[in-house]
Amino acid sequence: MATAAADKPQISEAEWEARQQLAACYRVFDMLGWSEMIYNHITLKVPGEDGAFLINPFGLHFSEVKASNLVKIDIDGNKLDDSPYPVNRAGFVQHALFHRHLPDAHCIMHTHTTAGMAVSSVEGGLRPTNFYACNFAGQIAYHDFEGVTVRDEEGERLLMNLGDKRVMLLRNHGILVMGRTLPEAFIKHWSLQRACEIQVATASMGTPLLVADEVVAVHQRDLHMAQVPGGAGAADFAAMVRLVDRTDRSWRE
Structure with a gap:
């Protein structure tokens, strides 16, 4: 994917x-x-x-994001490049918090998908x-909704509720x-x-069947045997990028 940055x-x-x-x-998400x-x-x-990380320019749709227009900021929200775009405080506060305190949080993703918001709201x-839900049994943290995440003081509770997990459902969010x-x-x-999509669909059909704890344990134990070599998600993400490239390669600019 990399190209020389001579220009x-x-x-x-x-x-x-x-x-x-x-x-x-960003283009794959779109x-x-x-x-x-x-x-x-x-x-x-x-x-x-x-302490430096990249974030999307506030005001652009995901389909408009390019390598060159991403905004580089420090952990305190200061821009480290000459980007003309602002940064959404609601995104910075939450992401900067985790980047600051969690060395292994190299990449952080937050979305308001219909299914994700629905499941977080029940x-x-x-x-x-x-x-897929069995993949996450016992591995999801939850944080109660406190309003739009623009207040620094919410950070302590976010970290406390996350604990040692790296997946969270923000309730009602x-x-x-x-x-x-x-x-x-x-x-x-x-x-x-x-x-989440499948849970929403299942809920419309009747009483869902819960997978037994001992089966969940076997499922999670054996998941690695169904993964392609190269690191978690590497082949999956590469396949999605190839699909994006079939219609629009401008993200590379």
């Missing part, structure tokens, strides 16, 4: 690769129907730069009633996932979104 002398090769990967991810007007966020740490949240790599975060989001 971007102020940007390191590592940063340009990160910019392209993140821009591609292709999959996960855009929410000009809102929601995916952030990615800049390799080799402590008692019990995600239930082990389908294949939506999906939040983190990964050690962008592809890892992507496959978590994709799987959680599928789990």
Whole structure:
């Protein structure tokens, strides 16, 4: 995916690769129907730069994001480049909090998908009633809705409720996932979104069947045997980028 950044002398090769990967991810999210007007966020740490990360320019649709128009900011929200675009405080507050305190949160994704918001808005949240939901049994944190996330003081409660987990359903709000790599975060989001979609569909049909705890344990134990080599989500994400490239390669710019 990487290309030489010769025409971007102020940007390191590592940063340009990160910019392209993140821009591609925004286009993949849009292709999959996960855009929410000009809102929601995916952030990615800049390799080799402590406390610096990339975020989407506030005001652009996911389909308009390119490698060159992503905004580089520090952990305090200060812009580190000459981007003409602002940053949505509702995105910065939450993402900066986790980037600051969680060294393994290299990539963070937050969306308001219909299925994700629906499941986060019912008692019990995600239930082990389908294949994908079983992936997450015992691994999801929950945080009660406190209004739009623009207040720094909510951060302590977000961290406390997250604990040692890296997947969270923000109650009445939506999906939040983190990964050690962008592809890892992507496959978590994709799987959680599928789990939520299927739960919503199942709920309309009658009483769902709960998978027994011992079966969930076997399922989670054996999941790695169904993964393609190359790292969590790497092959999945690459396949989605190829689909995006069939119609629009402008994200690379």
